[in-house]
Amino acid sequence: MTEIPYEETTDPEFAGAAARTFAVETYPDGLLLRGPCPRCASVIEVALVDEVFSRGLLGWRRGSPAPPPAPEPVEPVICTCTEAHPGRPDGRVGCGAYWLFAVPASPS
Amino acid sequence: MTEPGTASPADLRRAQQREQLLRDELPRVRAAALAWRNGLGALLAGLLGFGLVKGRTDVGQLDERWAATVGVVLLLALIAGTSGALLLLRAAHGRPAVRALAKLPPGPIADRREAAATTRALRMGIAATLACTALLVGGVATTWYGPGRAKPVLKVIIQGEAVCGSVRETGGGKLVLQTDTGRRTVDLNGVTAMLPVDRCA
Numbered sequence: 544m545t546e547i548p549y550e551e552t553t554d555p556e557f558a559g560a561a562a563r564t565f566a567v568e569t570y571p572d573g574l575l576l577r578g579p580c581p582r583c584a585s586v587i588e589v590a591l592v593d594e595v596f597s598r599g600l601l602g603w604r605r606g607s608p609a610p611p612p613a614p615e616p617v618e619p620v621i622c623t624c625t626e627a628h629p630g631r632p633d634g635r636v637g638c639g640a641y642w643l644f645a646v647p648a649s650p651s
Numbered sequence: 652m653t654e655p656g657t658a659s660p661a662d663l664r665r666a667q668q669r670e671q672l673l674r675d676e677l678p679r680v681r682a683a684a685l686a687w688r689n690g691l692g693a694l695l696a697g698l699l700g701f702g703l704v705k706g707r708t709d710v711g712q713l714d715e716r717w718a719a720t721v722g723v724v725l726l727l728a729l730i731a732g733t734s735g736a737l738l739l740l741r742a743a744h745g746r747p748a749v750r751a752l753a754k755l756p757p758g759p760i761a762d763r764r765e766a767a768a769t770t771r772a773l774r775m776g777i778a779a780t781l782a783c784t785a786l787l788v789g790g791v792a793t794t795w796y797g798p799g800r801a802k803p804v805l806k807v808i809i810q811g812e813a814v815c816g817s818v819r820e821t822g823g824g825k826l827v828l829q830t831d832t833g834r835r836t837v838d839l840n841g842v843t844a845m846l847p848v849d850r851c852a
Contacts, residue, residue, distance in 0.1 A: 553658045562655070570756060572763050590759035595672045596680045596766050617655045619662030623670055636670065641663045643655035 547583045549631035550639045557581040557642035561620065567647055574646065576620065582640035585624030591646065620644045673759060676766040684742035684773045691739065691780045695732070698784065717797035721790050728786035731779045738776030742769045804851055808844040809837055815851035 565578030573592030580587050622637030631639070713721060745765070755761060805828060806815040814835055816828035826837045831851065 551660075551663060553663070555657050558655045558658070568757070570760050572760055572767070575757055575760055577757070588757055588759050589670075590673055590763060592673070592763050594767070596676050596683075596770050619658055619666040621663065621666040621670060634671070635667070636674070641658050641666055643658045643662060645655040 546627055546629055547638055549628040549635075549637075551641065552582070552639055553641050554581075557640060558644065561642055561644055565644065576644060580622040580624055580638060580640055581642065583622060583624060583626065583628065583638040585622070585626050585638070587623045587637070589620050589623055591618055616648075617643050617645055673763065677762050677769070680766050680769045680773065681743060681745075684739060684769060684776075687773060687777055688739040688743050691735070691777065695780070695784060695787075698787065712799055713794060714798045714800050717793060718800075721793050721797070724786050724790040724793065728783050728790060731786060732783035735776050735779030735781075735783055738772045738779060742773035742776055745769070801850055803847050803849060806846045806848045806851065807837055807842050809841045810843075815848070 560581040561576075561578060564581075565576050568575040568577065573590055576589040576591065577586065579585065620642055622640040624637050626638070628638045631637075711718065746768075756764065802817060804815055804817050805826075806813055807826065807828070808814075814828060814830060814837055816830035816835060819827040819829050819834065821827070821839075824839050826839055826842075828835050828837060
């Protein structure tokens with residue numbers, strides 16, 4: 544099987560394919576998208592969360608924390624597979640494919 | 652569902668940044684916890700080891716009530732210090748646990764939860780360790796500045812009268828006591844009882 548080279552590329556069809564094939568799981572921490580990459584077909588998992596650890600961790604919250612904001616209706620997504628793709632820069636993952644994903648209003 | 656449209660290079664960078672932040676999140680928070688653990692450990696070791704926190708060598712020299720206060724403060728410091736150390740260790744190295752495979756969330760979600768729990772443990776550990784330091788300093792300051800224990804006094808009964816005070820001098824069959832009302836010389840030949848007491852009633 545020929546390895547697909549790494550290339551940062553997008554295609555309108557990527558979004559359509561991901562919309563058809565990706566499952567959206569809801570967790571208290573955020574959403575998890577799972578499905579095959581539209582370019583290299585590797586099954587990937589992409590977390591859409593609202594918070595991440597930052598070095599300025601001493602920003603103590605005062606009072607009750609605000610509820611996390613809802614995910615953007617459209618999120619950019621990249622392929623996050625760990626398969627070998629020739630030409631992939633160090634520190635990167637995936638095959639280079641990226642697309643926009645329409646987050647369902649009330650995912651199942 | 653809305654039509655997402657075509658992604659731009661800016662979308663690519665945003666998604667790459669988010670992916671890298673999430674992928675590196677747990678190692679970053681662990682590294683931060685390790686640094687805090689080492690830093691706070693060095694701070695406490697410095698305070699204790701270099702004698703910066705050192706008061707009276709014997710808390711028993713303190714007034715009883717103040718000594719009890721110091722005991723409570725040091726107990727709280729011990730609790731805070733132990734909690735802080737355990738929380739910082741938990742943040743730096745994780746919590747040893749066995750979990751049912753079926754209940755494990757998917758990798759990215761599990762990592763996010765662990766990073767959030769680690770951050771909470773780190774914050775609480777920092778707070779507890781700093782509280783321990785403050786309590787230690789407070790306890791030692793109390794031993795420095797708290798009132799000392801009252802010296803024993805002597806109560807003598809002479810001709811049916813009780814005379815109580817600290818001994819100033821003796822000699823020639825005489826005993827000089829410093830009483831609340833001034834110095835009082837007692838003839839030892841007339842003493843019928845002599846009792847060392849903690850304080851004059």
